Structure formats: C-alpha cells, structure tokens
Amino acid sequence: MLPSRFLLTPHCPTAPAPTPTPTLPGGARSPSSVALRFGSPGGVRLRRGRGSAAVAMASDGRVERIASSIRAIPNFPKPGILFQDITTLLLDPQAFRDTTDLFVERYKDKDITVVAGVEARGFIFGPPIALAIGAKFVPIRKPKKLPGEVISEEYSLEYGTDKIEMHVGAVQPNDRVLIVDDLIATGGTLCAAAKLIERVGAKVVECACVIELPELKGRDKLGDMPVFVLVQADESV
Numbered sequence: 001m002l003p004s005r006f007l008l009t010p011h012c013p014t015a016p017a018p019t020p021t022p023t024l025p026g027g028a029r030s031p032s033s034v035a036l037r038f039g040s041p042g043g044v045r046l047r048r049g050r051g052s053a054a055v056a057m058a059s060d061g062r063v064e065r066i067a068s069s070i071r072a073i074p075n076f077p078k079p080g081i082l083f084q085d086i087t088t089l090l091l092d093p094q095a096f097r098d099t100t101d102l103f104v105e106r107y108k109d110k111d112i113t114v115v116a117g118v119e120a121r122g123f124i125f126g127p128p129i130a131l132a133i134g135a136k137f138v139p140i141r142k143p144k145k146l147p148g149e150v151i152s153e154e155y156s157l158e159y160g161t162d163k164i165e166m167h168v169g170a171v172q173p174n175d176r177v178l179i180v181d182d183l184i185a186t187g188g189t190l191c192a193a194a195k196l197i198e199r200v201g202a203k204v205v206e207c208a209c210v211i212e213l214p215e216l217k218g219r220d221k222l223g224d225m226p227v228f229v230l231v232q233a234d235e236s237v
Contacts, residue, residue: 054228062098067231069095084211084233086182103208104132114177116140118193121182138170140193155192166196173201183211187218
C-alpha cells in the first residue's frame with residue numbers, strides 16, 4: 001500500500017476512499033516505521049498535478065512502487081523535519097529500475113546532450129539516465145570538490161548562503177541540459193544549478209526530481225523553469 005505522505009497524480013477521475021489507520025495490539029496507533037508499510041492516518045491521498053506542474057502518472061504501478069520504497073525519517077536532520085530517505089529505494093532493484101526507466105522514457109526523444117547531476121543524490125540517478133539516452137554526465141558539486149577551473153553560483157539558505165560549482169567547459173553553449181536531483185524542496189539548489197547552465201549559454205530543458213515537497217513552493221523560485229517529479233510528499237512530521 002502506498003504511504004499516504006505521497007500525493008500522486010491519479011489516472012482515474014476520483015480518488016479512492018480513505019483506508020483506516022492501522023493499530024497495534026491494544027489499540028495504539030502504529031509508529032512511522034509501521035505506517036510506511038500499511039499507510040498512515042487518512043489512508044492514501046491522491047491529487048492531480050497543480051496547474052502546469054508535471055507529475056508522473058501512476059498508471060502502471062511503477063510510481064506507487066517507487067513511493068512505497070522511500071522511507072520517511074521523522075526529526076532528521078533536525079526536529080520538525082520529515083526526511084525523505086531514498087537509500088531504501090536503492091535497496092529495491094525493481095524500484096530503482098522503475099525510477100530510471102520513467103525518466104528515460106520522458107527524455108529519450110528530447111535531444112538532451114547533457115545530464116547535470118546535483119551533489120550528491122543527483123550523482124545516483126543522473127548517470128544511468130545519461131547512459132540510456134546517449135548524453136554526457138556533468139557533476140555539479142559543492143565548493144572545492146572539483147579539481148579543475150570552475151564557475152560557481154551562490155544561493156541563499158535559511159541562515160546564510162552556500163554555493164555550487166561546475167567545471168569550465170563541461171557544458172557548451174549549444175548543449176540541451178537536463179538537471180537531475182533526488183528532491184525539490186525550497187528550490188534554491190536547482191535554481192542555482194539552472195543559473196550555472198544558463199551562464200555558459202546552454203539551455204535547461206527541464207529539472208527532474210524523484211520527490212517534491214510542494215508545501216515548500218520550490219517551483220515558485222524556479223519561475224518558468226519546467227520541473228518533472230515522480231512523487232509529491234507531505235513534509236509534515
């Protein structure tokens with residue numbers, strides 16, 4: 001059963017009725033680890049994509065399998081955060097393959113010449129997509145990680161700033177670029193990555209992420225930049 005923290009674009013016009021919250025012996029509500037398996041309070045919630053937001057259709061079970069394989073860790077890395085852990089997805093070879101296949105199916109005919117992976121989890125999903133569609137892979141890294149000449153882009157955090165870097169010459173002005181990361185939250189990192197690509201004269205075709213936290217409105221920061229995600233997750237603990 002799909003954990004209810006995920007909000008998928010339904011293939012049918014109406015969402016299924018909520019499923020009851022599972023209980024443990026004695027009537028206690030199940031902890032989050034059990035909720036991941038059986039569904040958390042309120043049952044499965046489905047919704048259509050918001051406006052022009054591109055969200056994968058759950059038409060053949062692959063998106064549901066992907067969502068079910070992602071573990072939510074409450075209060076990590078700090079209190080109040082519900083961390084979406086994709087390492088459990090990587091332990092499921094079929095879910096991992098489904099993730100790659102869905103992206104490849106979307107981008108194989110879009111003349112992508114570069115897949116740019118954002119550190120660090122973009123390094124996991126980006127290379128197999130690049131190989132499958134015949135594109136080169138370019139890492140976008142944190143400061144002082146790349147050995148050659150770099151260009152950098154600074155972006156704002158809740159407290160302070162950070163930056164990301166890319167090798168000079170890795171992306172050419174005529175390149176068509178797909179930016180890949182595991183998650184879009186506030187959109188700061190993806191926005192900075194897109195600016196790096198655009199500064200060298202290349203075109204960002206789309207940003208592709210496995211998970212989106214829509215409550216954080218990361219798409220708003222990206223403006224008109226197209227974004228495609230497989231699952232939308234509830235970020236509340």
